[in-house]
Amino acid sequence: MEPDWTSLIEQARQAARRAYARYSELQVGAAALTDQGRVVTGCNVENASYGLTLCAECILVGNLRLSGGERLVAVAVAGPDGQPIPPCGRCRQVLVEHAAENGQLLTADGPIMITALLPGSFGEGFLPDRRASSQAVAGPVGADLRAAIQAMPKVALHDHLDGGLRPQTMIELAAAAGHDLPTTDPAELATWFFAAADSGSLPRYLETFDHTVACLQTAEALTRVAYEWVLDLAADNVVYGEARWAPTQHEAGGLTLVDAVRAVGEGLRRGSAETGMVAGQLLTGMRQDHRSDEVAQLVVDRVDDTIVGFDLAGPEAGFPPSGHAAAFDLLRSHGCPVTIHAGEAAGLESIEDALERGARRLGHGVRLVDDLAAEGPGEVATRVAAEGIVLEVCPSSNLQTGIAETMAEHPFGQLWQAGLPVTVSCDNRLMSRTTMTRELTLVAETFGLGLADLQELQQRALAAGFGPESVKVAVAERLA
16 A cells, blocks of 8 residues: 555645644644545643643544554654654654554655664554463553454454445446446545444444445446455455345446346455455345345355355344244255344344344344343343353444444453354444454453454354365365
């Protein structure tokens, strides 16, 4: 990712103009490019008690953590005149802590490595080892574990095709389709999707798909997005992934359901051939459109060789799985694997209904925490554990839809401690501005999981994957 230093210095200059510098009168702004391609900014905020002054770099990092928590690839610090300003000692330590491996800072003499700001800097290596066992104390993940998570082969079970578009791709596809987007600037569009999805409401979250789906009404668009879906996951060292999407939402351009499925299959095959990642598609029936039997028939007929199973998604309230009994009976009679979104917006009754329909996995399933009590798990949780029904937990997405206010309050910790079969996925990488590495890092730093725990999650996810066993055996060797 090549930084646009001219743009960054201009954004730093604009940020400096908003600084609160009534004591020193030195206005400073900072702008940084993250490893997810977005820009964060900050400005200095002074205080009459001088020691409480916050530098622009510190506020930038605070905004970084608040809005996504990625790594800093390129940083520019400047005053209103646009001239680079060197960070103070404290800010050098802060930038080093949050920099990407090859992160750079713009100086008056050109870019330099951020690590060069503070040779021999203080870091986690000087602290007592809190991860000597898998029962680590929760806290910030150090550089070594973070690098190990990035490099670790991963399995993505719950990743929506129409929730993982690249912003630039969406802009190009929308232009071709004559669809108006909120903005045609890639960085601004990425921020818009994150903000729109960050509402605390599942129905509001789902509205963001009006834009992505509108861009995916041709075979060419579906093939391109499926291809890029594989490339983007493979770049995060995902070795096995299942792309879930609803064919019935892609007929506006004249595609048949079979044509749409085959277009996605073509993109997945191209991506797999290029990266070596194993990719399959989960065909999704939508709760609210009452066409799940048509989608189930596509799975039974296996109209494309990348099809691995069936999913039911959409608003839980008012649309229970029992309303799609015909589809589930058909799938069950042909031995087709099923996962169902349940226990996300609705409670235990949704999970129970999903289990009765033959679900082998639960999309999210985090409301199962309501069946955990001090005296032990209830009937539903006991059944999930006994039958090995895997939970596809998506932490960042769950926070956005109101399941918890903070990661510390997320049900993952209780579900993990109770020994329930949890896994971790992204759900919608565009809407949550996230990656598998970031999601795993979140659970590691919040709940104290060590690398061995995270590897166990990958092995469990692969075992629960719906792909052919012969293929999964080969992938398992990459996880070992």
